[in-house]
Amino acid sequence: MKVKNYLGILFLATAAIGCVSPPENFPSAPEISFSRVEFVPIQGAPDSLIVSVDFKDAEGDLGLGPRDFNPPFQPFDYVLTETGSRISYSNRPPDAPSYNPRDWRILDPVLDNVTVRDTLWIRPNPDHNNIFVRFFIKRGGDYQEFVWEGPPYYTTFNGRFPRILTDDRERAIEGNISYGMLSSGWQAIFRNDTIRLDVQIQDRQLNRSNTVSTPDFTLNQVTRR
Template identity: 60%
Template sequence: MKVKSHIFSLVVLLGCFSCVSPPDNFPSVPEISFNNVEYIETNDADSLILTINFRDAEGDLGLNPRDIFPPFHELEYLKDGAGNYITYSNRPPNAPSFNNRDWVIFPLINNVEIKDTLWVRENPDYYNIFIKFFIKRSGEYTEFDWSKPPYYTTFNGRFPRILEEERGRAIEGQIRYAMLSLGWNSIFRTDTIRLDVQIQDRALNRSNMVSTPDFTLSQIRR
């Protein structure tokens, strides 16, 4: 998805990755573990960088820009009972008000431009890395949901294919995943934060979920 809020100059960015030739008994479903989290301030957007270790038996990790066809398409265009696209002018009572996450203006569908505003839903399988944010207060964790107002965005994203060939091969390595924003300090300040992360292979197998230790931005500033 495109960046949805003026607070963010860029939603996601892949740092780097690596792979080696591990034993043949690696898990078929991707397996990950926490490695590191760090915060880098610049004169532009600041970076919250999460590094995870991964292992996978088939090596079918990563999506390239050309991976946009089902099941990796970005959006689902919602239709009414008659099979027509739901437009903003004819939206049902349960439809959300206009925002840049739920509505798309003049979309291109099957190479045809639809000159209207359509109700859409993100396809979760468009992404292959999934990030959740939690704030800890009085010992309790509460999810910070970026999809809600006023942000209407996500920090889920894509990392590129680690192996270009389709032949299965066991791999392991690290993914360094950078999330860039102008708003980290203004949103979280001195809050205690935790991130949960999963990845997904091209067979749509989701890995185990791992969590970072609790941290504040000042504690992980580099």
């Protein structure tokens, strides 16, 4: 397998929502249930693996907007020394990871009107995202997690879906979220493997939902015809 063919994996989130007048016992932490999973090959472009979940939430504080990048939703935090200094790759300690696009960020800070290019150690912030997807391959009756964050991919299919309500007025809602993950490598990586996805979502108060699992499937079984 040529690893370089599968780096730079992208994701895309869309939401289709129905707001209702639900019973008063809707959960404060979001509650989800599995809806469907579908694989959509796209000629000349990355293919899409789409997982959909139904949700209920008492406050309606689901989704993140294009301006939701301040704490606690920042993309990452800098790893600091005991004295509070940022750690560059050239001065990294022995326990620092080797360079990879997940743990290191190339920045162009401006100091005294001079651009100083540097590579700094970072720690991705999980709360930057609000939908979390784990992949499992089933072999011999056992599930083994397929970890995207480690070598050789150093990526993630966790992502963000947009705000469901356009204002901050609390009200109970329910609906469906379809989350499409784009990659040119789905078929080459999983081929005929039996796989399963585990999905969670998170509201803006950082309350995580329950975890739901898809049924076992192969890409061929869920391909859109």
